[in-house]
Amino acid sequence: MNTDTIVRGNERFDDLNLNNLKIIQNSDFFCFGIDSVLLSNFAKVKKNELVLDLGTGNGIIPILLSAKTLGRMFIGIEIQKECVDMANRSVIYNNLTSRIKIMEGDIKDLSSHFDNMSFDVITTNPPYMPNGDGIICEYNAKSIARHELLCNLEDVISGSSKLLKNNGRFYMVHRPHRLVDILSLMRKYRIEPKLIKFVQASLDKQPNMVLIEGVKNGGAWLTVSEPLIIYND
C-alpha cells in the first residue's frame, strides 16, 4: 500500500525498527513513548494466546506484541475514534489484519464487547494522573490519554479481572507514585501482583516507571526484580 494514501493530514509514519513495522502517529494526539515499548518487552504472551490491550491508542502495543510473540490474536480497544482509525490503518499497512483487531469502545463498558473470562492476557498503558491532578485545559485527545478523565485505575483493574481467564495474566506500566493504589486495587479485584520491575533513568535517580505482572486468582508472593536502569555507566 502506498504511504500517500494511508497517512492523512497532520499524521506521520514512524519506523518501529522491528520487522519493517511502521506506525501512523499524529502529534495532535498521544504519541507512544518508551513506556509502551518496555511494556511490550515485559509482557509474556505464549503461543496461541488471546490478548486484549486496554486503551490501545494508536495500536503500538498490539503491533509490537504481534512481532515479538506467538500470540494468536491481539485485540485493542480505544475510546477515541481518531486513534482507532489511525491504528486500523497501521494494522492494514503492516499486513496484520489476521492477528490484530482494533475496536472503538469504552473501558467502563467492556462487558458489552467481550465475554467474561475470555482472555489469556490483558495489557494496558492507562492514563497515569488522577483526575484533578495537574492542570487540564480541556478534554482534548492528549489529556484523555494522560489523565483519568474517561476511566480510572479501578475501572481498568476491575474490568480486567472480569475478562481474564482463571490464572490469566495482567501487564501494566504505570508511575511508581501510584503503587499503593495499584497493588491495593489489584488485590481487591483478585489480580494478585506477582512481579514488579521499576525503571529508572540512572543509578542515582528515582524510578519513574513501574512494570507490573498480576495473575488472576494467583497466590500471594511478589517478586521485585532488580530495576531496569536505562543509562548505566
Next chain:
Amino acid sequence: MNTDTIVRGNERFDDLNLNNLKIIQNSDFFCFGIDSVLLSNFAKVKKNELVLDLGTGNGIIPILLSAKTLGRMFIGIEIQKECVDMANRSVIYNNLTSRIKIMEGDIKDLSSHFDNMSFDVITTNPPYMPNGDGIICEYNAKSIARHELLCNLEDVISGSSKLLKNNGRFYMVHRPHRLVDILSLMRKYRIEPKLIKFVQASLDKQPNMVLIEGVKNGGAWLTVSEPLIIYND
C-alpha cells in the same frame, strides 16, 4: 559497670562502632542484622519526639536511634522476657536509662500499655515470614522473631495506627515479597505509605529488603527511592 557482672551465660558483648555503644546478644536468641541498622538510618526522628519500637528484641533499634537522633524518649516493647532482660542490661551499661525504656509486653495488647495517639514515631523490624511458611520446629526464641507466631503484620500495623499521633510516622523494614500485604494493610489502617526504598546486594540482584515510611492520615503520594545497593562496583 564491669562487663563480667552484666553479661551472663551464653551471652556476648558486641561493639556497635558508634559512640562506644555496646550491646548484649545471645546466639540462642535472635541477633540483630543489617536490617535493624538500615532501619535506624532510614527512620527520621526529630528533636524531643517520643518513639516506640515494636518487638525490640535486644533493643538494637532504640539504642542506635538514641545515638543518631535527638528524640526525647525511646520505648521498646518485647514479648520475650529474656530479650527484655538483655536489652535492659545493655541500656544500663550504655548509661541510656534516661532516654530508653524497655518493657515486656504483647504487640496484640498495646492499648493496655499506652494511650492512643501518644507517639510521634513508631519503628519496627517485625517477623518476616507468615505463620505456616517454611519449617518451624517449635515456638523457640528465634522462630518467634522470624515467623508470625505470636503476632502478624496486621497486628503490627493496626496497633501502630492506634498509637500514632495524627501525622505521626511509621518506619518498618520487611521483605519485598510481602509488599502487597504491607501497602494494603497500611492503607487499610490509615498509615499512608509515603516512601519506600529497596535494598539489594548488588546491581544485578533482586532486592531482599524494603524500608517503608508511612504517615498516619497522610495523603496518597508514594515516593520510591533509588535502591540502596550494598556492594556497588
